Amino acid sequence: MSALEISGLSAGYGAADVVRDISISVPAGEVVVVLGANGAGKTTTMRAICGLIDRRGSIRVDGVEIGSKPADVVNAGVSLVPQGRGTLGTLTVLDNLRVGAALRRDRAAIEEDIERWTSVFPVLAERVDQRAGTLSGGEQQMLAVARALMARPRVLLCDEPSLGLAPRIVQHLFATLRDINSEDATSMLIVEQNAELAMDLASSVYLLEVGRVVRSGTPASFREDTELRRAYLGY
């Protein structure tokens, strides 16, 4: 069964839909990548899934239809690492992590998770009491991932996690995502514009153009297509 099953999703800002009739399936424990040029509607799709904007269509987690409020989505086990990182800049790194656990009541386990993610991301451990706004871009991206993981999601959504980061940091980030995926069997839906690294983790890839899914398949099938490779993989 799919961990996350999006079918017939439409959403936008105001009158016109920006994305129409999107269907994406994330099999349990696997990583799915969504490719698309700037403005294709990737972020809009993510925001619609998380209940930040109104949507139509069906979203199921483990076969169960989820509610449309952001808290319903988190409670259903879906967490987003937003584009731009969404850092709570005036709060400390530790408080950022605590906010990530906003809906949880298992205090002891929350402390364990803080321990865990600060050891997975040692740059955060050194800066727990520092204001998050003073972190570098790469550190803020790690914090955004850790904050989302504090909700113990079944499905982790990442919106352009590599944007604006140095290649070395992007590699470290994807290596960490791979570890989390294999250790916890956390399913992932990762949006990227330039997605060679993300493709290495993926079991399937979707291509978004002007608000629609125009193609889907295995990473290999995308790599074989010269045109797609040039446009989205950059070689």
Added chain:
Amino acid sequence: MELFVERLLAGVTNGSIFALLALALVMVYRSTGTLNFAQGEFALFSAFFAWWLVGTGLPVWAAVIAGMVAGFVLCAAAERALIRPVQRKSELATLIVALGLFSGLNAAVALIWGTDTKVMPSIVPNGLEDYFELFGARVYGDTVITWVALAAVTILMTLLFTKTELGLHMRAVADNAESAALTGVNTSRILMLGWGLAGAIGALAGSLATPLAPEQLSVTTMFPIFIGACAAALLGGLDSLAGAVIGGLIIGVVEAMVTGYVPLVGGAMQQTTAMVLIVLILVVRPNGLFGSKELERV
């Protein structure tokens, strides 16, 4: 010396009221980034409500608490029903709605309770003999209660923001409402709560201020207090609790000294002092003494 101490204590007492209302302004500013121009009139409405309850035979302390509850409900409802729908559109629209609330609440008070002056009794014994001496100056009960109230509210708010999960969520929403929502924080509830608490604190300020106010309780009682509170909040940096308290005390003392020692300015010109201070702060130090500067990498 005795006169100086008397003026100093009067300044601290007025300053405590400014500080309380300034704390309400900070509360709103931190939750929605709005300077609530109607905060003083919310307090006025709540104080009149408390006065009316005293008239029905309720003990003063119970009426003050009921006034705080009314202030909470009124402010929370205003945030949800009037402020939030326009907030997304523009800051100017929010400002205009706040000004509309200012005159609307003032008119509602006049309509319901009339424009004549009322006598709001003090929450503590406040007779001519109910005082103790401090460096030769007499300190009365209604003076002490404002100091105690300010200390209590400051401590409770500090604990709320630094020690509780609710306070953490309030800080998160103030910082980045969308990120907070993405973790499941109910941002709508938090915003209403922020405004509601501000309404309750303002109501306390209004109920405590009126026994001290020379003209007792009337439709114009809260305006000079609001001006003082604005100066205090600005001086403190708008988003700092400690700043609001220290700002309030400074404004109160400066006003009392100017009124007492500068012959030309005199008692009738009290508000002018606060106004001049507001302009000075905005020109010289727009972030106030304690305002947090933007400290973020993009």
